[in-house]
């Protein structure tokens with residue numbers, strides 16, 4: 001399969017679904033990791049443009065750990081809106097990645113960028129199949145299933161499926177540590193030890209499904225996105 005994972009910011013996929021992406025990669029699937037925002041706002045000391053460049057390199061390094069393609073839609077953080085130009089950006093993301101399966105944020109996750117990305121992925125993955133919605137790329141041939149990844153800290157999220165990532169927890173943490181500038185930011189802004197956070201959430205989700213470490217997902221329960229077989233690894 002072709003897997004497209006879309007996070008609002010450069011480290012969201014690492015925090016919320018990197019174990020599953022690593023597992024997909026080991027099974028030989030093609031993976032595109034997209035961060036919509038440049039990551040240009042989240043730091044106390046480094047200015048926007050410089051920060052965006054650092055964050056792009058960090059995301060590329062992390063993606064390379066599992067042989068995934070890394071894509072950035074280059075929007076400024078906290079300036080993502082559900083307007084026509086942004087919708088076209090997302091449609092072209094679908095038309096170039098051509099996913100069989102999409103992973104993205106829950107629409108109720110904690111911050112506006114995560115919420116708007118969730119909505120744009122849902123809308124654009126349908127519109128991308130309409131040949132009369134003209135953009136620079138040809139229409140995609142399917143409306144793919146969407147799996148919502150866990151919310152940050154698992155708040156207000158009801159999982160419908162779990163992925164056992166016990167063999168991939170170290171790889172998930174290593175991918176997170178590729179985002180060194182985020183590790184510093186999360187400590188200074190949120191008083192968060194992010195690798196401890198990742199491990200705790202994975203352990204908590206693991207307890208729910210009877211394995212040492214897991215990631216949680218909820219399928220988007222809408223026609224024509226449902227499939228008869230399990231798709232997550």
Ligand SMILES: [Zn+2]
Nearest residue numbers: 008009012114
């Ligand atoms: Zn984020």
